[in-house]
Amino acid sequence: MSLRADFHTAFDEVAPSTRGLSQRVVQTTLAEAPERGRKQRWMFRMRAPMSMVAALLLIAMAAGALVGVSLLRDWRHWSTANPPQVNQTMLKSLEARPLQLPVVAIDAKCPTSALTDVSGHGPESFMFGTGPVYSSPLGFNLTTTDWGTWGSFDLKVDTTKTSGLILVRAQDLQTNMGAVFALFPSSAPGAAGDGIPAGRRVGHDVILGVSEQLYAEEVIDTSRPYSGTKKVEWPIFKSFMGYPKAAAGCIGFQIDGGNFMEMVVVSA
Amino acid sequence: MQFGGSDVVRDREFAELLGPLIEPGFRLALAMLRDAAAAEDAVQEASFTAWRKIGRMNDRGKLRPWFLGVVANKCRNARRRKWVADVSLGVPEHLSVPSTEEISLRGTDLRRAVARLRHDDRLVVVLYFYLDMPLDEVAAVTRSSTGATRARLYRSIRRLRPDMILEEALR
Numbered sequence: 520m521s522l523r524a525d526f527h528t529a530f531d532e533v534a535p536s537t538r539g540l541s542q543r544v545v546q547t548t549l550a551e552a553p554e555r556g557r558k559q560r561w562m563f564r565m566r567a568p569m570s571m572v573a574a575l576l577l578i579a580m581a582a583g584a585l586v587g588v589s590l591l592r593d594w595r596h597w598s599t600a601n602p603p604q605v606n607q608t609m610l611k612s613l614e615a616r617p618l619q620l621p622v623v624a625i626d627a628k629c630p631t632s633a634l635t636d637v638s639g640h641g642p643e644s645f646m647f648g649t650g651p652v653y654s655s656p657l658g659f660n661l662t663t664t665d666w667g668t669w670g671s672f673d674l675k676v677d678t679t680k681t682s683g684l685i686l687v688r689a690q691d692l693q694t695n696m697g698a699v700f701a702l703f704p705s706s707a708p709g710a711a712g713d714g715i716p717a718g719r720r721v722g723h724d725v726i727l728g729v730s731e732q733l734y735a736e737e738v739i740d741t742s743r744p745y746s747g748t749k750k751v752e753w754p755i756f757k758s759f760m761g762y763p764k765a766a767a768g769c770i771g772f773q774i775d776g777g778n779f780m781e782m783v784v785v786s787a
Numbered sequence: 788m789q790f791g792g793s794d795v796v797r798d799r800e801f802a803e804l805l806g807p808l809i810e811p812g813f814r815l816a817l818a819m820l821r822d823a824a825a826a827e828d829a830v831q832e833a834s835f836t837a838w839r840k841i842g843r844m845n846d847r848g849k850l851r852p853w854f855l856g857v858v859a860n861k862c863r864n865a866r867r868r869k870w871v872a873d874v875s876l877g878v879p880e881h882l883s884v885p886s887t888e889e890i891s892l893r894g895t896d897l898r899r900a901v902a903r904l905r906h907d908d909r910l911v912v913v914l915y916f917y918l919d920m921p922l923d924e925v926a927a928v929t930r931s932s933t934g935a936t937r938a939r940l941y942r943s944i945r946r947l948r949p950d951m952i953l954e955e956a957l958r
Contacts, residue, residue: 522948522956526916529894529901534814535823541809544827544834545802552838 605715605738606684613686613775614718614736620771620782623692629769629786630692637675641752646673648783651680652739652774657760657787666724668787669761671703674714674774675753676741685739685776687714687758691766692784697721698762698770700737704729712745714738714758724761733761762787805837808851811918812858818913819862821902829861836861852927855918859910859928866906900947908943915940 623630634645637653646653655673662669676685689698700716704727718736725731737758745754762770768787773780809830816826836857844850901909907929914925926936944956 522944522951523916523919525893525897526912529897530814530818530917532894533898534817537810537813540813540827540830541806544809544831545806547831548805548834548838549798549801552835555835 605717605740609684609777610686610717610738613684613777616775616780618688618690618773619780620688620690620773621692622695623769625693625767627693629767630784631786632783637753640677641675641755643673643675643755646675647785648781650781651677651776651779652685652781652783653677654772654783654785657768657770657785662727663764664724664726664761667761667763667766668768669701669724669726669759670787671757671759672785673755673757674739675755676739677753678741681776681778682741683777685741685774686717687737687739687772687774688718688735689760689762689770689772691762692769692771693767694765696763696766697735698760698766699733699735700758700760701726701731701733703757703759704731712755712757714756715740716759726761801838801841804841804847804850805834805854808854809834811851812855815855815858815910815913815918816862818901818917819859819906819909820865821898825865826862829858829865832861833857849927852924855914856928856930863906897947904943904946908939908946911936911939912943912947 621630632647632654633649634647635649635653636644637646638644643655646655648654653675655675657670657672674685674687687700689700690696691698699721700714701724702716703713714737716732716734716736717738718734721733721735723730724733737760739756741754745756760770762768770785770787772783772785774783775781812830812833813826816829817823820826820829833854837854841850844853901912904912910929911925914920914928915922920928922937922940923933925940926933929936929939931939941953944951944953948956
């Protein structure tokens with residue numbers, strides 16, 4: 520069977536009858552074409568002004584986008600130049616506490632912290648740790664860069680047991696490599712509900728197209744505004760953290776507050 | 788091509804000229820769009836275009852390739868519209884047409900392979916193999932040279948039937 524015959528078989532077997540089609544199409548054309556012709560002539564006359572309106576709209580949108588980006592950059596620049604103030608005396612005293620995170624053998628199982636039921640204090644059901652600060656699982660692999668892997672996680676604070684400044688330091692327990700903190704890309708320092716990257720500056724990384732300063736620590740200030748939880752619920756602070764490519768992803772947090780020290784281990 | 792003076796004469800001449808082209812136009816649209824309703828819409832739209840422009844045509848012999856070119860263009864526009872894409876993707880093999888015959892696997896495979904071709908390639912193979920048009924007339928529809936059309940046809944045949952010998956395919 521030739522390809523031509525195959526074509527005829529393949530398409531003829533699904534083609535409907537065309538009886539009356541020709542007359543129907545022609546009659547419809549003759550009946551409706553004059554009216555359509557008038558409409559199309561009107562449309563043709565309107566086409567140029569409408570095109571001009573569309574072009575102007577496009578220009579306005581482009582200009583709006585440029586202005587928006589510029590405003591965002593200015594706002595971020597302004598915010599970066601004016602980071603939220605934290606009590607430096609308190610911060611220094613917390614930073615002075617030695618890191619007590621354990622070392623875990625590379626071939627050992629990551630000693631992930633126990634989960635606690637926190638469902639009575641917000642939308643989350645279980646979070647890692649025994650309090651007063653609890654960690655969500657690491658929402659990692661948001662993006663990877665030449666340096667490492669970036670993602671976000673939440674810290675929930677039991678404000679009935681602690682308040683004020685809380686210092687968070689983290690490292691990969693199996694490689695002893697430090698995890699670092701940064702602003703959420705395109706977010707300004709001090710955005711409601713965000714942790715504040717702090718401490719030693721340890722370099723830059725380009726994250727989602729934005730060059731970000733990396734910090735060795737993060738600070739949570741429960742006196743600052745936060746969003747996403749109701750007043751009666753424990754507040755949640757969002758953190759943006761990265762760890763180097765060579766790290767194993769067994770991340771230990773040492774969390775120091777005025778009246779407590781806590782260690783939480785999570786696995787990426 | 789000049790139409791007569793009165794509306795009645797003009798309408799009769801239009802029907803005589805375009806009538807014989809509706810059925811091949813529909814077959815072309817059906818093979819291109821794989822949807823009978825969309826194919827009829829495309830032919831109807833092409834017919835409206837023909838009504839507006841047919842008076843400007845000087846060579847009656849070029850009417851068929853010109854009209855099929857208009858149909859092909861309507862098909863291209865129709866496929867760009869989402870609703871046609873949705874319809875076509877949903878019912879690719881049985882179309883919206885009831886058929887009493889069992890659809891052969893070979894036919895299904897060929898329709899599927901044709902559907903995967905790009906618009907211009909699909910147009911050439913449908914015109915050549917399904918509408919049985921000679922290569923120079925296919926070239927007139929696609930508004931390209933005969934050589935370029937031949938090259939496109941050969942390329943499309945290889946995509947459709949990689950194992951088929953070209954001479955055998957062209958029979």
